[in-house]
Amino acid sequence: MGEALYFAASTMNEAMKLLGQYGKKAVILAGGTDLVPRINTYGLKPDVLIYVGKLGLDYIKEEKGRMVIGAATPMARIAGSKLVVRKAAALAEAAGQAGTAAVRTTGTIGGNVANASPAADLATPLLVLDADLALVSQKKKRTVPLKDFFKGPGMTILQPGEMIKEISFPIPKGRTAYVKLGRRKALTLSVVNAAVRLEVNRKKCQEARIAVGSVAPTPLRCPKAEGMLKDQEVSKDLILQCASEAMAASSPIDDQRASAWYRKKAGTAVVARALAKAAGLETD
């Protein structure tokens, strides 16, 4: 094919039909903040662009004990949503630290997840929130836990013709926290990021979730480290042991942002800080 075709789908049906028709040739365009640099600078030549910004997938709502977020909701809206700030602080914080103001206004939650960057800001908070993705195509709908979605850097289980419609998670009972370490404070990709969710009852941890980003081919859940917290009192010592265990499961690489060695060292501190933040403890 020569020059790219463009379609601005105005209904879900139309979008599904176009995605079905063009299959592998179709590239989904939402905010474009990850896609367009690849076109401008890195030689990507899409055959067909299907714009999904007019499908009404820009919403944040509470429904039957779950928070439901439309895939095309910009990160700035998530960061500024009182509902998200109050009930899933880690997600709001991560959304507020992604890219920069003029990227967050357009870059979407669905795009951040679908691009499957190991460093994706929203992936770790969504992992600890036990988020599910509602995937739709012309032929079927399915719900997939986010933990089963990523396959590698830029790789997911999304089939040709399939797109993310919305992301949902149970409203957490406990506290969530997100900590990001970048090369600088603004407009930076994570060297390491970590998200935590802790549910503490009578000083004992009932449920724990830990996820780390930018230290493995995909954002990583850390079940072993989570297990260490179960039914325990969350102390500073336990936090440090737990953070070491979380990083033991990682397999970081050397790249332009940091060395693998540094990521392991710094990652332990980042996970520990996230745990302390969620537990309401002071950090060193």
Place this chain on the structure above:
Amino acid sequence: MQYPLTFRLNGLPVETMAKATETLLDVLREKLGVVSPKRGCDTGECGTCTVILDGEPVRACLTIALTVEGKKVETLEGLTQDGKLHPLQQAFHEHYAAQCGFCTPGMVMSAKALLGKRPKPGREEIVEALSGNLCRCGCYNEIVEAVEAVALGRRKE
């Protein structure tokens, strides 16, 4: 393949054509002769192409042009009215908030988007709002002071 594209640019309707993969920056600079948004990095890193889309700051270089169909785009060109500088422009001038000037259009538009939502931002909010705009001459302090002066209504006369 070219597609028709209509939107409002600085209050006036424009009609043009764009390819699927052309960005708003391509269309503004190459087709409409609106050259205040600069082409710096073309990957969203530098901020000099920042324009305001329906009240929000966006990177023109990351925005597929056809997605602005029916929307309102503001660039620096729309700020000067009847030959009179906008308060932000006047403040940048008075605070020596530019050396080479390459980042200035993006800085001013990011600042304008902030003031549109938060008329009286504090210094930290200003720094945060401008943190995605790079200035290699290093005028950050003067730039922040200029925006602060407008926010506090104490622009030097």
